[in-house]
Amino acid sequence: MPTKIALSEPEENSVAKFANQILEDGITKSASDIHFEPYENHSRIRFRIDGILYEQAKVEKALTPRLNTRLKIMAGLNIAEKRLPQDGRFTFHNPQKQKYDCRISSCPTMFGEKIVIRILNSKNSVLSIEQLGLDIDQQKIFQEKIFAPQGMILVTGPTGSGKTVTLYTALNQLNSANKNISTAEDPVEIILPGINQVEINHKIGLTFASALKAFLRQDPDIIMLGEIRDLETAQIAIQAAHTGHLVLATLHTNNRAESINRLLNMGVKAYNIATSLTLIIAQRLVRKLCKHCLGQNLETGCTYCQDGYSGRLGIFELLPITKTISKLIFENASTLAIEKEAQLIGMETLKQIALKKAKLGLTNSAEINRVIE
Numbered sequence: 001m002p003t004k005i006a007l008s009e010p011e012e013n014s015v016a017k018f019a020n021q022i023l024e025d026g027i028t029k030s031a032s033d034i035h036f037e038p039y040e041n042h043s044r045i046r047f048r049i050d051g052i053l054y055e056q057a058k059v060e061k062a063l064t065p066r067l068n069t070r071l072k073i074m075a076g077l078n079i080a081e082k083r084l085p086q087d088g089r090f091t092f093h094n095p096q097k098q099k100y101d102c103r104i105s106s107c108p109t110m111f112g113e114k115i116v117i118r119i120l121n122s123k124n125s126v127l128s129i130e131q132l133g134l135d136i137d138q139q140k141i142f143q144e145k146i147f148a149p150q151g152m153i154l155v156t157g158p159t160g161s162g163k164t165v166t167l168y169t170a171l172n173q174l175n176s177a178n179k180n181i182s183t184a185e186d187p188v189e190i191i192l193p194g195i196n197q198v199e200i201n202h203k204i205g206l207t208f209a210s211a212l213k214a215f216l217r218q219d220p221d222i223i224m225l226g227e228i229r230d231l232e233t234a235q236i237a238i239q240a241a242h243t244g245h246l247v248l249a250t251l252h253t254n255n256r257a258e259s260i261n262r263l264l265n266m267g268v269k270a271y272n273i274a275t276s277l278t279l280i281i282a283q284r285l286v287r288k289l290c291k292h293c294l295g296q297n298l299e300t301g302c303t304y305c306q307d308g309y310s311g312r313l314g315i316f317e318l319l320p321i322t323k324t325i326s327k328l329i330f331e332n333a334s335t336l337a338i339e340k341e342a343q344l345i346g347m348e349t350l351k352q353i354a355l356k357k358a359k360l361g362l363t364n365s366a367e368i369n370r371v372i373e
Helices: 012-028 061-074 136-146 163-174 208-216 231-242 256-266 270-276 323-330 335-344 350-359 365-371
Strands: 003-005 031-038 042-049 052-060 086-093 099-109 112-120 151-156 181-185 196-199 222-225 246-251 277-289 309-320
Touching: 012 031, 012 042, 012 052, 012 061, 012 086, 012 099, 012 112, 031 061, 042 061, 052 061, 061 086, 061 099, 061 112, 136 151, 136 163, 136 277, 136 309, 151 163, 151 231, 151 256, 163 181, 163 222, 163 246, 163 277, 181 208, 208 222, 208 231, 222 231, 231 246, 231 256, 231 270, 246 256, 256 270, 256 277, 256 309, 256 335, 270 277, 270 323, 277 350, 277 365, 309 350, 323 335, 350 365
Parallel strands: 003 052, 151 246, 151 277, 181 196, 181 222, 222 246
Antiparallel strands: 031 042, 031 112, 042 052, 086 099, 099 112, 277 309
């Protein structure tokens, strides 16, 4: 049940302490995002934990502008500008001296500025391949394709499905002194030492396409694109994959086979897709059953969880581009035909993989149905 919060101390020091306490609470509860939302008579604070928003507190309306000002100062934003959206970032240290990178976004609403803070923990954003959630056969395919000298690997899924973590995990495996690795991201979420990371800035014309063109003039071995959004970016990325570079990128589609349709709809030629793609990964994140209460408290949770769940688990379906699948792409075969061939070569669907995890007691059917269509 959310608590009602009102600060009696007029000093700005009390607001700073309150802002820090909210951040500390969010980190303690493993929140990925903190939402500060103004309404007519009060403000609401919510934490996104394991992909679900939970209300944490209600704040008196009079405190909201002071709290927003404090958060904007922490990120170096313009505190006088309240009519336009702003974005920034800051570093926060909790009492245990652990460092967290925080992204902040402000947006004007009817009753004041809404502020959302994303908490980024580099320890959780770069995993071992085993920790991602891939099964043994999937791990072998993943390793084989990311260590190939050239080609394109696509990671697909909706926002919040863990695509960035998968890409960072691959880059962490590939990162070495004899590789020139460059990334274009919007925004850069985690700093990866030894990798050249570029943050996209559309206001000044620094797009995915322009960054990619610059990378190709700087003798790259591996390129990572935060997202392929348009035909120009797709064409340059495919050209790079054809000319001896390994290209990793994300795409917004629901499953592996639909990724091919997405590229075709952008205007990419079927021949170029068939000859450049080496692997498509579709993924989702499902909540794990709490190991302490074993998911028995699905309404209230226990001391260690929210509603019987604690943490999330990656669910993956892979589509390695075999000669047969490449031929199907070249012939403009239907999504259904490509999906059928994927299953013939033993590539299970997201639902099939998820049900296996449920049988192991890691999640349940309700969570699978919530996340996977």
